[in-house]
Amino acid sequence: MTDTARDIADRTPPQRYGSRPTMKDVAARAGVGLKTVSRVVNGEPGVTPDTEHRVQEAITALGFRRNDSARILRKGRTASVGLVLEDLADPFYGPLSRAVEEVARAHGALLINGSSAEDPVREQELVLALCARRVDGLVVIPAGDDHRYLAPEMAAGVATVFVDRPAGRIDADAVLSDSFGGARDAVSHLIAHGHRRIGFLGDQPGIHTAAERLRGYHAAMAAAGLPVHDGWLSLGPTDPERVRGAAAAMLDAAEPVTALFAGNNRVTVTVVRVLAERPAPAAPVALVGFDDFELADLLSPGITVVAQDSAQLGGTAAGLLFRRLDGAGGAPRRVVLPTRLITRGSGELSPPPLS
Amino acid sequence: MTDTARDIADRTPPQRYGSRPTMKDVAARAGVGLKTVSRVVNGEPGVTPDTEHRVQEAITALGFRRNDSARILRKGRTASVGLVLEDLADPFYGPLSRAVEEVARAHGALLINGSSAEDPVREQELVLALCARRVDGLVVIPAGDDHRYLAPEMAAGVATVFVDRPAGRIDADAVLSDSFGGARDAVSHLIAHGHRRIGFLGDQPGIHTAAERLRGYHAAMAAAGLPVHDGWLSLGPTDPERVRGAAAAMLDAAEPVTALFAGNNRVTVTVVRVLAERPAPAAPVALVGFDDFELADLLSPGITVVAQDSAQLGGTAAGLLFRRLDGAGGAPRRVVLPTRLITRGSGELSPPPLS
DNA sequence: CCTGCCGCTGACAACGTTGTCCAGCAGCTA
DNA sequence: TAGCTGCTGGACAACGTTGTCAGCGGCAGG
Numbered sequence: 001m002t003d004t005a006r007d008i009a010d011r012t013p014p015q016r017y018g019s020r021p022t023m024k025d026v027a028a029r030a031g032v033g034l035k036t037v038s039r040v041v042n043g044e045p046g047v048t049p050d051t052e053h054r055v056q057e058a059i060t061a062l063g064f065r066r067n068d069s070a071r072i073l074r075k076g077r078t079a080s081v082g083l084v085l086e087d088l089a090d091p092f093y094g095p096l097s098r099a100v101e102e103v104a105r106a107h108g109a110l111l112i113n114g115s116s117a118e119d120p121v122r123e124q125e126l127v128l129a130l131c132a133r134r135v136d137g138l139v140v141i142p143a144g145d146d147h148r149y150l151a152p153e154m155a156a157g158v159a160t161v162f163v164d165r166p167a168g169r170i171d172a173d174a175v176l177s178d179s180f181g182g183a184r185d186a187v188s189h190l191i192a193h194g195h196r197r198i199g200f201l202g203d204q205p206g207i208h209t210a211a212e213r214l215r216g217y218h219a220a221m222a223a224a225g226l227p228v229h230d231g232w233l234s235l236g237p238t239d240p241e242r243v244r245g246a247a248a249a250m251l252d253a254a255e256p257v258t259a260l261f262a263g264n265n266r267v268t269v270t271v272v273r274v275l276a277e278r279p280a281p282a283a284p285v286a287l288v289g290f291d292d293f294e295l296a297d298l299l300s301p302g303i304t305v306v307a308q309d310s311a312q313l314g315g316t317a318a319g320l321l322f323r324r325l326d327g328a329g330g331a332p333r334r335v336v337l338p339t340r341l342i343t344r345g346s347g348e349l350s351p352p353p354l355s
Numbered sequence: 356m357t358d359t360a361r362d363i364a365d366r367t368p369p370q371r372y373g374s375r376p377t378m379k380d381v382a383a384r385a386g387v388g389l390k391t392v393s394r395v396v397n398g399e400p401g402v403t404p405d406t407e408h409r410v411q412e413a414i415t416a417l418g419f420r421r422n423d424s425a426r427i428l429r430k431g432r433t434a435s436v437g438l439v440l441e442d443l444a445d446p447f448y449g450p451l452s453r454a455v456e457e458v459a460r461a462h463g464a465l466l467i468n469g470s471s472a473e474d475p476v477r478e479q480e481l482v483l484a485l486c487a488r489r490v491d492g493l494v495v496i497p498a499g500d501d502h503r504y505l506a507p508e509m510a511a512g513v514a515t516v517f518v519d520r521p522a523g524r525i526d527a528d529a530v531l532s533d534s535f536g537g538a539r540d541a542v543s544h545l546i547a548h549g550h551r552r553i554g555f556l557g558d559q560p561g562i563h564t565a566a567e568r569l570r571g572y573h574a575a576m577a578a579a580g581l582p583v584h585d586g587w588l589s590l591g592p593t594d595p596e597r598v599r600g601a602a603a604a605m606l607d608a609a610e611p612v613t614a615l616f617a618g619n620n621r622v623t624v625t626v627v628r629v630l631a632e633r634p635a636p637a638a639p640v641a642l643v644g645f646d647d648f649e650l651a652d653l654l655s656p657g658i659t660v661v662a663q664d665s666a667q668l669g670g671t672a673a674g675l676l677f678r679r680l681d682g683a684g685g686a687p688r689r690v691v692l693p694t695r696l697i698t699r700g701s702g703e704l705s706p707p708p709l710s
Numbered sequence: 711c712c713t714g715c716c717g718c719t720g721a722c723a724a725c726g727t728t729g730t731c732c733a734g735c736a737g738c739t740a
Numbered sequence: 741t742a743g744c745t746g747c748t749g750g751a752c753a754a755c756g757t758t759g760t761c762a763g764c765g766g767c768a769g770g
Contacts, residue, residue: 019511019512020511020512022755022756022757023756023757024756027720032719032720033719033720033721034720034721034756034757035719035720035721035722035758035759036718036719036720038757038758038759039719041757042758046717046718046719047718047719048717048718048719051718051719063507063508063510063511065483065486065487065507065508066487066756066757067428067487067489067755067756067757068484068487068488068489068757069424069427069428069433069488069489069755069756069757070428070725070755070756070757070758071756071757071758072424072725072757073422073424073425073428073725073726073727073755073756073757074724074725074756074757074758074759075725075757075758076725078424080467087453088443088449088452088453088456089449089450089452089453089666090449091446091449091649093449094443094444094445094446094448094449095444097443097444098442098443098444098470101443101469101470105469110467110469110484110485110488111467111468111469112435112465112466112467113466113467113468114456114460114465114466115453115456128420129423129465130465131420132420132421132422132423133423133424133465134422134423134424152418152420153418153420155418156374156375156418157374157375269649269650272650272653273653276653293649293650294446294624294648294649294650295624295627295648295649295650295654298627298628298631298654299650299653299654300655311444377725377726377727378726378727379726382750387749387750388749388750388751389726389727389750389751390728390729390749390750390751391748391749391750393727393728393729394749396727397728401747401748401749402748402749403747403748403749406748406749421726421727422725422726422727423727424725424726424727425725425726425727425728425755426726426727426728427727427755428725428726428727428754428755428756428757429726429727429728429729429754429755430727430728430755431755
């Protein structure tokens with residue numbers, strides 16, 4: 001073997017495609033023991049500078065990278081948390097997810113996330129898959145209303161915090177927005193501006209926030225002594241088709257609503273579209289939406305909304321999660337974050353004079 | 356020991372808080388061998404219905420869940436892919452991330468993602484952390500411009516696809532939008548409507564897409580034989596403060612621009628705000644933005660944009676990734692997806708008559 | 711010169727799972 | 741009844757890492 005050939009053989013990592021060098025390989029190349037490599041990799045004390053140098057050299061030469069799967073198996077902690085939400089593409093969840101990620105990062109953890117697509121079965125699959133990966137903790141925006149399947153996991157030490165909606169049939173930490181209060185404020189605002197016939201376009205009634213917002217709507221109407229007609233309520237999927245139809249029905253009724261309260265950001269946007277497409281009525285229809293959204297202030301009129309800070313929701317939940325992981329005990333907590341009515345014009349439009 | 360006591364002892368999982376039952380525990384309880392439990396858990400054939408039933412019972416009684424860390428260690432595949440992007444909270448990346456997730460899900464893989472916050476160091480940390488977890492593949496929206504650090508990982512079999520921007524100093528698959536063509540079309544559109552002094556507000560020039568869009572701008576101007584003044588170009592961070600200042604400078608110059616081309620969605624939104632806040636000029640300033648955004652059509656005027664489908668970008672990249680994971684070989688591919696000019700009014704405004 | 715200690719190093723087991731391989735057993739044929 | 745086949749079940753090693761512990765050399769103190 002020529003010098004050159006030996007040189008190359010020396011430098012070429014003895015790995016097949018797809019198999020990586022291990023600490024054993026590094027140890028062999030550096031002429032040291034396995035544990036010494038481990039010590040160097042983890043910055044543990046008790047290694048001569050000379051030895052450390054030889055090991056470092058072998059590491060870079062072989063392109064070694066510690067296998068965290070093995071490490072996790074050995075140590076029992078994965079330094080990762082799971083986030084299950086409805087749809088990452090929804091602008092409401094992006095900031096929430098990012099906030100959770102930032103907190104996780106501050107604690108040296110990675111974030112694994114999945115979208116449930118509002119399907120309870122898929123939610124459960126995802127959650128259990130994450131548990132099988134032994135995530136240290138879970139942040140869940142539930143799609144289903146029965147989370148008893150999580151009991152064994154939580155008993156085994158998987159910290160879990162629910163966000164936006166509480167857990168079903170199980171006692172667990174939860175961080176929520178004040179849906180009831182926010183909705184009540186929104187509807188009261190419309191009433192204060194003279195509206196009497198107010199429609200509510202909301203999400204499926206099985207969803208906790210939708211139910212709470214409906215409750216807030218009823219509370220505000222009742223407080224003002226106003227009746228509520230069946231035709232003013234429409235709860236269901238928030239796809240544009242259904243919402244368009246429901247809005248049209250309310251606006252085209254014999255006694256049409258003069259104001260609309262939209263139950264979440266997707267609904268609000270659809271309603272804005274519907275109102276923009278219809279021929280301008282004598283008196284414009286007022287609108288308040290739940291959830292703020294970008295550019296709401298630049299439409300004309302600006303859209304009055306009940307704002308909830310999704311990033312704060314996520315950050316609070318993640319903070320609570322890591323406090324639990326750090327050993328904080330005590331009964332499950334329920335944190336309710338306030339909402340804020342932001343008036344921009346669309347909620348202040350006056351109804352037509354009483355006939 | 357009474358019967359009742361034994362009964363309870365029998366049923367109570369022998370686990371401390373935080374430690375979970377293993378297949379060994381299940382096997383002991385069911386009175387079978389370890390491997391038999393493994394067979395049942397994985398649905399492998401060769402187990403009597405009776406035995407299987409006993410095992411299943413032990414599993415539910417103990418709350419056993421397979422430890423995927425150990426499984427991964429043994430099998431070598433993690434069934435997970437990593438996604439590194441700039442900021443999950445940006446509406447451009449939400450759909451992209453979701454699209455990647457859907458493809459991963461279709462292949463039975465989980466998605467682990469992280470935000471680089473446009474910081475090359477953080478990008479590298481994230482990517483390497485994901486590699487240490489032995490993700491099967493990576494989808495990367497690069498923040499840095501040197502990805503040689505990925506070479507050993509890719510050589511070791513980590514499939515990697517870059518999205519939105521190509522890899523730096525390394526040869527790798529990439530899925531891009533036609534930034535150059537889109538920008539050229541946008542600026543040509545403004546020129547076709549009579550504009551001669553057109554400003555470009557873009558992202559930092561180090562970012563590939565920003566450079567390409569700038570190139571497109573220059574190409575369109577050159578094709579029309581128009582000069583470009585230094586004051587019409589502003590590339591830098593896309594925080595609202597800087598963009599506001601830059602836009603104001605262009606609009607307040609001695610010879611102000613009559614049209615603006617905004618380099619991405621964040622810039623566009625800021626520019627819309629700036630234009631809305633300024634006293635209406637004699638002739639309104641025209642605007643075309645890169646990236647479509649929700650409600651662009653409902654502003655008045657509607658905002659003309661160069662649309663790129665971020666979901667398609669993500670889906671295409673993920674598809675390519677899994678094709679690689681399924682063994683597709685060949686040289687690194689570069690896929691360029693077309694953009695689409697959507698005219699809505701803001702780009703069709705006429706410039707003031709020539710003085 | 712011996713003892714004891716300290717700093718460094720490496721051998722070994724363990725984490726929980728899966729792949730390999732072999733043993734046991736029932737049912738069949740010769 | 742012996743031998744063969746086919747099926748079920750289990751013992752064992754291995755994946756790559758980390759924690760435990762013991763060995764080895766040198767050095768200071770007795």
